[in-house]
Amino acid sequence: MKKIRFYVCRECGNIITATSEAAVTCCGKTLTPEVPQPAPEGERLQLEEIDGEWYVTADHPMTKEHYISVAAYISDSTVMLFKQYPEWNMQFRMPLCRAGRLVWYCTKCGLLYQDIRRK
Numbered sequence: 001m002k003k004i005r006f007y008v009c010r011e012c013g014n015i016i017t018a019t020s021e022a023a024v025t026c027c028g029k030t031l032t033p034e035v036p037q038p039a040p041e042g043e044r045l046q047l048e049e050i051d052g053e054w055y056v057t058a059d060h061p062m063t064k065e066h067y068i069s070v071a072a073y074i075s076d077s078t079v080m081l082f083k084q085y086p087e088w089n090m091q092f093r094m095p096l097c098r099a100g101r102l103v104w105y106c107t108k109c110g111l112l113y114q115d116i117r118r119k
């Protein structure tokens with residue numbers, strides 16, 4: 001699933017995923033897949049191991065104009081989506097995984113990612 005594509009509708013905020021090439025439309029517009037960028041140092045998510053789970057947080061604005069709308073965990077065989085909402089803290093819990101990639105979509109900064117590995 002490492003090649004999963006994310007399509008984001010700028011009109012309604014809809015987030016659509018596809019495992020390979022797809023013709024995706026929403027609100028009458030054709031969407032092109034977002035190109036994930038490696039998260040710069042200050043934008044990376046924080047992971048803490050709590051009660052046998054990953055607890056993931058971010059120091060990122062969560063205003064109606066600028067927020068993380070979704071985060072995802074991706075491995076070779078799995079995708080997990082964690083919907084996020086403005087005016088709430090960006091946070092979610094996910095199963096402890098050995099390794100994988102976190103991808104998230106910010107309404108201003110676009111699609112970012114970081115690779116994670118359990119120590």
Ligand SMILES: [Fe+2]
Binds near residue numbers: 067106107110
């Ligand atoms: Fe942002």
